[in-house]
Amino acid sequence: MRLDRYISNASDYSRARIKHLVRQGLVLINGTVADSPARAVAEGDQISVAGAAIHTPRPRYLMLHKPPGVVSATKDSEHPTALDLLDEPRPEQLQIAGRLDLDTTGLLLITDDGQWNHRITSPRSHCRKTYRVEVAEALPDALVTKFHDGLWLEGEKRRCLPADLEITGTHSALLTISEGKYHQVKRMFAAVGNHVTALHRLQVGQIALDPDLAPGEYRSLTQQEIDSVTFHE
């Protein structure tokens, strides 16, 4: 990786500032003054700027309990974004691994590891996601089979993959799906003449929303949670 990119990823220095510091001879690679911001650096190289060591930042893996009214995006002109709820350096490097609608609450995963994100969100990974759903009309038992057989959603060329519906009350259910079409859960219930009135994501793959997190709170994932995300094709 180029020296200037390495330092800007690992610190708050801009590329322009790094160029300037290199020209002043204040950037060292393994104790030797760097002669160009374009110089290649390798893993294990010791980099310092103005006497302070620069460490490669560890990738971040976060779970946020998303409250309603917060957009699953990095920028929005109208509403607060999920990133606005975080107190993290270099927020521009963070990505949302699987969005939720504005009114949906629950587990939102956020990372700066693009490959890990891909393993969750790639349609080929069939990552399972569990939602708690409340609906306007009573839920007949026959829906369990319908969801399992694969619903047809309006505007789609293929049936949905089999989904697990567990009816927990006259108007409430747990639904596990292994794909992530646009507004999928709301469209699935619309396809059977119902209407979702509340939607809350409980789990993504093996990662469950921590019950200790109040809406708006977040924490880092444990190593076990991070490692649980593997690619299933």
Ligand code: URA
């Ligand atoms: N399905 C939806 O319809 N909305 C969400 O936010 C998530 C899944």
